[in-house]
Amino acid sequence: MSTTKHPSVLAQTVSTPVILIGGLALIAVLTWAFGSNIFGRTVTEMFIRVALVVGMFTFIGNSGVISFGHAGFMCIGAYGSAWLTIPPMMKKVLLPGLSPMLANAELTFFLSLIIASLFAGVIAFAVGLILMRLSGIASSIATFAMLAVINTIYSNWGPVTGGTSSVVGIPITTGVWISFGGAAAAVVIAYLYGISRSGLALRAGRDEAVAAAASGVDIYRERLIAFTISGALCGMAGVLYAHFLGVVNPDAFYLGVTFISLSMLVVGGMSSLSGAVIGVVLISAIIELLRKMEKGITVGEGTLSLPNGIQEIAIGVVMIVILMFRPGGLTGGAELSLTRTSANDGYSKKDQGSGNHPDNKPRR
């Protein structure tokens, strides 16, 4: 046995989730102490997005495969919780096609949070059994097709989902602290996955799929594990969102949220957990600022207001600028850490996957 010492992965990297959760906790405390009701809602929405984007990062960041479909798991989680928590009397009217078991269910928020998140994870696993065999752009397009399929089902299965109408009556329970708890839980789960065997193997496959296979890594299996966990986390974000607004609609989980959440991931840094969290906080701040400016800011005796839609344009511009000048995102793929480490046991230094695939066999 060697006498050479090697640093523990946990000891090297645990400061990252501590810093991230600490930062989010500070925002929550300041909001609770000094924030207005409206600001509280903004912060709550930001925490929900942290849970969503961290969930997406768990798959995208570790595998290098861009997914356009994770908003679909958010939708599944949100509707799952709606089915479990809306009072039965309302469900009989709004959702007459529900099975008797669901129609009569009226679970507590926390129980439905767990069940609906797991349900989203199970659906991610089932879809992943097929999609994770694909790679590169084919895989990304397939995730987008999956999103379209989920949206179409939820928009047209009227008796069960309410169709394109909004489903109301969801108990409003998500506030600053519950959403903070969801975001913190997502950070912890993503971190633990990142330092796990599967997380290391998947990042190796992202860097060099061919060499990973030659090292005994079953990339399909590792991608499936990450996809399932990330589906469950996005489902949890959906549950939090449903219980934040008290109403769900399929279009709330479609292209808009997909664009915003991917923008947050790209801006922060696609291959680091810190990047995912920082991207959400930064883009949320920009959105909030622009939202206020769209409504108008009083300057002297006049009012300065920006045209509607400027939020989306600004986010697009920010993303283009980041991609041009800092392709690895603001963090460049590095993690916030108190320890000085040259090895990135948790996450990678660079940003994007190589696009390699186990099927890209080396040829003569």
Added chain:
Amino acid sequence: MTQPLQAKQVSVSFDGLRALSDVTLDIPPARVSGLIGPNGAGKTTLVNVLTGFQSPTTGSVVCDGRDVSGLSAHKLRRLGVARTFQGGRLFKDLSVLDNLEVTGVGLGLTRREAASRAVDMLDWVGISHLMTDIAGSLPYTDERRVGIARALMMAPSFVLLDEPAAGMSAHEADDLADLIARIVKDMKCGVLLIEHNISLVLKICEHIHVLDSGELIDEGDPAHIKTSEKVLHAYMGTQGDVDMQGAIL
């Protein structure tokens, strides 16, 4: 493992282009074999077939007496068939330690166990000072040595080294020869050395296979290969009677 890794009448075609034709080759355990041939001879295609990265169009690959043709690369690695790559192909964003750990976790160890084995392997190869370096920042020679250490993790039964001496100085090639000798002696591992450095191959291989245009044109011990007309012809064309060792070095 007591039985050789075998390619039996392996042929590979890419869109009608024949890369390998009826190649039969044994890699015996605990010995160093060589595979040489001019550029485009089909050496890497054969390595890909033997390690599960390329299915043979016809023929079979046999490992431990079992037909493993068509088995995926990660499954063949789990059966003890390891390889290195011409281009290194390290996980450039990961540390050297993590590069080796990946093999450990890929073969079923926990991270703690894999890290411990990786540290031992780095010590054994003599590169433990690189442990915390990011693989993408390594100089070329170290990259090669880390690639070999990664392949040797978990004591494979066979290791196929694809041009490990490329770009190395004579001194570094000597160190590599010593390392390969230790692989066989200490790990009882069968080695297939694929190299353009013919002097290295002639020096350390007990048996050498020669490929040309996808066909196995000759095989034998170094003394035989040095004087083989077929080998000379493959490397030198029809320019006549030139001493093999002198011509190629």
